[in-house]
Amino acid sequence: MAPVRTVRVLGLDPGLRHTGWGVIDVTGNRLTHVADGTIHTDDKQDLAVRLTVLHDGIMEVIQSWQPEEAAVEETLANKNPSSTLKLGMARGIALLSASKAGLPVEQYLPMLVKKSVVGTGHADKEQVQHMVKMLLPGFQRSTADAADALAVAICHAHFAQTRRKVDAAMLGIRG
Template sequence: MTALSTIRVLGLDPGLRHTGWGVIDVTGNRLSFVADGAIHTNEKQDLSRRLEVLHDGILDVIRAWTPDEAAVEETLANKNPSSTLKLGMARGIALLVTARAGLPVEQYLPMIVKKSVVGTGHADKAQVQHMVRMLLPGSQTTSADAADALAVAICHAHTAGTKRRVLDGMLGVRR
């Protein structure tokens, strides 16, 4: 029997004011907390500078924690078109930086992330934070944004792990 390999996953919860990030290790079905945090921008700076701060911050996280894969929460439209557009720009930065770093990147709807972590797609932030702490012993989640990013990473671990097992079964690979 061969040893299970560990895959490091970076989860991102993009936002123009606060982009949460979380890193977990996945070994088989076992999830381990590595790190989390948030990248904050100054609302008084112009949009281009704020996007640059997000870019540099995400790149710093990738360099520091060397993930193998990334997962980004998808943006849903809200009532304010300007806010939706800015959120989309932050998400675009998250997708660009991870892709340019050579990471495979998946995207997940918030409802799918919540269902994967809590069991219901309509969970509130407190429920998500609680379940993240339960699923990742040792994580203190530095903010709600970081907890959401860890939830995205957990969702990816479950989804990607299932995909890997299906492909392995089809190809006859044993890990």
């Protein structure tokens, strides 16, 4: 039997004011907390400067923690079109940064992230944070944004593992 490979995953919860990030190691079914944090921008600065701060912060995280894959939470439209547009720009920076760093990037809807972590797609932030702490011993709940980013990474770990098994089965590889 081949040894189980560890994959390092970066989860990103994009926001223009606060972008959460979380890094986990995935070894088979085992998830290990590596690091997490939040990139903050100053809402008094010009939009272009804030987007640059997000890009530079994400690139610094990637350089520091060397993930092999990335996952970004998708943006849903909300009542304020201006807020939705700005959130979309932050998400675009997250996707661009990870992709430019050479990482394969997947995107997950918030309901799918919640369902993967909590078991229901309508969980509240506190439930997500609680389950992230349960699934990742060592996580000390630094910020809600970081917990959400770790939840995105956990969601990706579950789906990517299944995708790898299907790909191996399609190629006739035994694991």
